[in-house]
Amino acid sequence: MLTSRAKVVVKKEMNFWERIYLPAILGGTIITIKHLFKRKTTIKYPEVKREISAVYRGQHVLKRDENGAERCTACGLCAVACPAEAITMTASERKKGEEHLYREEKYAAVYEINMLRCIFCGLCEEACPKEAIFLTDRVESSDYSRKAFIFGKDKLVEPVDQRIDVTKRQLPVVLEFKQKKSLSHNR
């Protein structure tokens, strides 16, 4: 025996009332009827949505800076931090005249997150030195094919005119840390 919790099964002979099963069936029905008048624990999802935390970890966003240039520089730290190995990227060099599109000399030409592999742990957000990737409170969409869950830059980068607010995710400590002049090389 591996544990002391094992019990010896006793098969007792049933009496008359137990044998006709009616009281047991009646008891079950009463429980069912009782539950009809109780408050439901489920909600009708697409119409009704549950309240979620401000730091909920949902679909990722690749942020742009205040001038609309992409912050991501394809440094690969999110990919190396990712425990599910869901992130892949290909870097490219910024050409002359693209300064308004990309913040740094190097940028991610391809940036893909496999949403089926992703476990939404938020380590990519923590690893990012450029404040480029954030998890948001958006819930990712559903689809019929697996291919559609490999999110590319078209789905991840925020549109210039519809910015995604992530200020709630940044704690006061983080914001204060960013104000330090000694870290200004990373602005």
Add this chain to the structure above:
Amino acid sequence: MAKVTIDGIEIEVPDGTTILNAARQIGGKIVPPAMCYYTSLKDTGGKCRVCLVKVSQGSAKDPRPMPKLVASCRTPVADGMVVQNITSPDVLEARKGVVEFLLLNHPIDCPICDQAGECDLQDLTYEHGTEVTRTEFERRTFDKIDIGDKIKLHMTRCIMCYRCVYVADQLTPERVHGVLNRGDHSEISTYIEKAVDNDFSGNMIDVCPVGALTDRTFRFKSRVWFTKPMDAHRNCSKCCGKVVLWMKGDDILRVTGRKDHYGEVREFICNECRFEHKNTADWVIGGPRHINRHSVISQNHYEKVDLQKLRKEIDRQIVFQKGKQLPETSTSHS
């Protein structure tokens, strides 16, 4: 022969050996870091000052301590010399200061830099540096220069170690690469931007401890920790042909020389091996390169353990440990 004691460990080395090389013969944590010293290049060393050590007893004949911290890569040992490296708080404090100075003008653009992950300055800063900088001045900036069509020079990242200058001096017949100006304004430059077209010029990429000189054929191709280093060789008429291939799948993204334990290339390779042969069929692949398990490159990198080699190393360590008083800090750890 001279008997020296480094951090309480005694070793006998031939006369004329530098303190740094004596420490390297002992190995382990007591080896001072070196950014400018390079074994296979003559006259290197004495520039970066990170290898500073304290000599608390000059020699057996003259036991007075040396008045200041000395650069261990340029100071020869004397019989009866007692050297303190990590056991001396002065040395650690000085090293911290040196690192701060090295980073004074360094852009710290590691997320962009191709050297990140195998950068000596990153390792040094991680071990000896402070988290923040105190300088509030603008960092010096330079335009990027193409040295030939294969090498990119980011002068902003340079720490003025002069290693590449010695490569140009010693491996190439005519000198077309040197340092202009003085002090804060000094910069590595080619002679009137003349392309360095020499068979061994590519080695300045390997000797650069930071990302100032990088391979243009590898530029932004991949982060080093996503590539797999493999030992390989080919028959080359110009050089030894022993290289490391940095592969991604079946593609060879980059070819470098084989760096040893201290990040130094012993056998330089020619430009043809480095830049022209990016095809797996050109090489005889030996197997995965040994990567220190503390390196970020070692993620997803698997290699066979050479038990004979491991045993030899353990035996060597045991000999050094025998009957020796360990410094306070390390006894508390073990």
